[in-house]
Amino acid sequence: MERSILDSIGMEIVGVMSPVSICMLLVVVLVSGLSPPSSSIDSSSSSPATAATLVYLESPSDPPAEKLVGALLNAAVFVALVTAVTFLLVLLYYYNFTGFLKAYMRFSAFFVLASMGGSILVSFLRRFSLPLDAPSALLLIFNFSVIGFLSVFSNAVPILVRQSYMVALAIIVAAWFTKLPEWTTWILLVALAIYDLAAVLCPRGPLRILLNLASSRDEELPALIYESRPTVSNHSESSVELQPQASTRSNPNPNPNSDPRQTVSSRQSFSSSTEADESIIEIQNHAETYPLVSTERGRDQPERSWSDLSSSLGFSEQDNELESTRGIRLGLGDFIFYSVLVGRAAMYDLMTVYACFIAILSGLGFTLILLSIYRHALPALPVSITLGVVFYFLTRLVLEPFVVGASMSLVMF
Amino acid sequence: MTVAAGVGYALIGLGPALSIFVSVISKKPFLVLTVLSSTLFWLVSLILLSAAWRALLPIKSTATWPYAVLILTSVVFQEGIRFVFWKLYKKLEEILDLFADRTSKRRLFLTDKLQIALAGGLGHGVAHAVFFCLSLLTPAFGRATYFVERCSHMPFSLISAIISLGFSMIHTSSMVIAFNGYAQKKKSDQIFVPVIHMIASIMTLINLAPGGCVIGIPLLCLSAAGTLLYCWILVSRRLRESHGRPAT
Secondary structure, eight states, X not given: OOXXXXXXXXXXXXXXXXXXXXXXXXXXXXXXXXHHHHHHSOTGGGXXXXXXXXXXXXXXXXXXXXXXXXHHXXXXXXXXXXXXXXXXXXXXXXXXXXXXXXHHHHHHHHHIIIIIHHHHHHHHHHHTTOOXXXXXXXXXXXXXXXXHHHHHHOTTSOHHHHHHHHHXXXXXXXXXXXXXXXXXXXXXHHHHHHHHXXXXXXXXXXXXXXXXXXXXXXXXXXXXXXXXXXXXXXXXXXXXXXXXXXXXXXXXXXXOOOOGGGGOOOSOGGGGOOOXXXXXHHHHHHHHHHHHHTTTTTSOOOOTTOOOXXXXXXXXXXXXXXBOSSSOEXXXXXXXXXXXXXXXXXXXXXXXXXXXXXXXXXXXXXXHHHHHHHOSOBOSHHHHHHHHHHHHHHIIIIIXXXXXXXXXXXXXX | OOHHHHHHHHHHHHHHHHHHHHHTGGGOHHHHHHHHHHHHHHXXXXXXXXXXXXXXXXXXXXXXXXXHXXXXXXXXXXXXXXXXXXXXXXXXXXXXXXHHHHTTOOOOOHHHHHHHHHHHHHHHHHHHHHHHTGGGOGGGGSSOOOXXXXXXXXXXXXXXXXXXXXXXXXXHHHHHHHHHHHHHTOHHHHHHXXXXXXXXXXXXHGGGSTTTHHHHHHHHHHHHHHHHHHHHHHHHHHHHHHHHSOOO
């Protein structure tokens, strides 16, 4: 039977949405599964001193104005830190300190998996009072982290393992971030969305510089990035099929897998689609970035195989580039902050979780559609976070009384 | 009776929707996106409705008429939303056909259109079940359960799960019926959908009477079954017709 066009459209969008959904789901399960014991021994007072609570540590008894100011200050400091770290990264990348970056990122990926993952494991064991002796727990954590550490860097590891470790990293960091006090979380999310917008779209935004550098050097972006590369066998068939369709751009769901950076023609079936309009954009893109990197060209190029970098707590600097040389790629920071939003919503009620979940996924879908129209790297946080925050408060303030009121009297429609 | 009960209620409310999703929807990414956007649509409509009703809630009086007004406005509004959704779908269908022409593929089959309608309906149904049943299930996962005074025969979660089951089926199949009605310009189908939605909602008004749920909920399930039957007959007739003549 002839296949209809429905079979192929939207493959990439769903390919990105499903890991995001899995990540959010697991964070919600983690948050709602682990929170009951800590709520009995006032969790808010035991919230950790992280980079996001440098200035002000919220306590529930503070008046709203103080909370607001404190949260704003926290967010400002955090964003400033993130910006500083990102510029540092850009600087290091610009001067080809890739060996150092690589080592640093290796260390931090291992560190996150081992320490934060370990602490989550411990609270999990405690919550369900599972007996596990310390040596086996240590062995488990060590093995888990070592595989993660290896998979983050080498291309030899199966893509599925790599993708799962990306999601696992995001879950761990997001679960950590949900321990932040409430007001700080909300303000921080909004601030990061704005930062993301500026960093990717401003002409001198750090992430934009990073992206341009990476594209002009024909390298992978030096960041922890989830690739929805369809290397799983059942996917590859349809991805090949998608190729001929790349010519239409007016469609709301074309394959948004193409990007000015199509030149990175590495080993992928995706990169075979170069068309007239794309190559024009390519040339322009290169023309505008050449001045920036022309001095770099002579130096030794870092090897192609290194792919992903991370930084321990400042993950957010990589948050956002949706860009795609092969498949859609989504920064790990997006995963983290989507999940933080949903995890924070899970502390209120399930209804807010569903509303935020739908809002974030719609925002992501909208961003992907925008990506297919504008065809350069876009920040993935702003639309989703805005929608998520708006839906959270609408649900909490408006929807919930209505739905609960109606359904408690068993009147539904 | 803790986690098992919660999962059980959730499966009563969402089981059929889940099986439709797994067996039909999840195979085609486009349908997944349709479900998602339809869910968003329904959620937005619910938020708008609740914003309009926010000032008047909670209804203190024991009289039935405020609820009747609420049901009436909600159903009318949601049917309006369905029409908007249809209009959007119509645009999308044109774009898809254009896309198919350009890539020299087949245009949408009849089954594709039916599947899109099914996905749209499923989105509405799932959204209903999620917000009216799943999100209220939190107590059911704990050690206790919750009973409503008016209907002390069954736990509240069970009632809401059954009601959600009925409504998710009604939403799912009535979207198929409505899309067919709009596409073929058949007045009877176009009117059938709001009417059955209204009838089903009025059935829940019976629950307001003490012990009324014993009557109201079976009636609701009956109307859901009726909608499903109607949808079945309609779809099989369309499929037979399209088999009769060469595909256009």
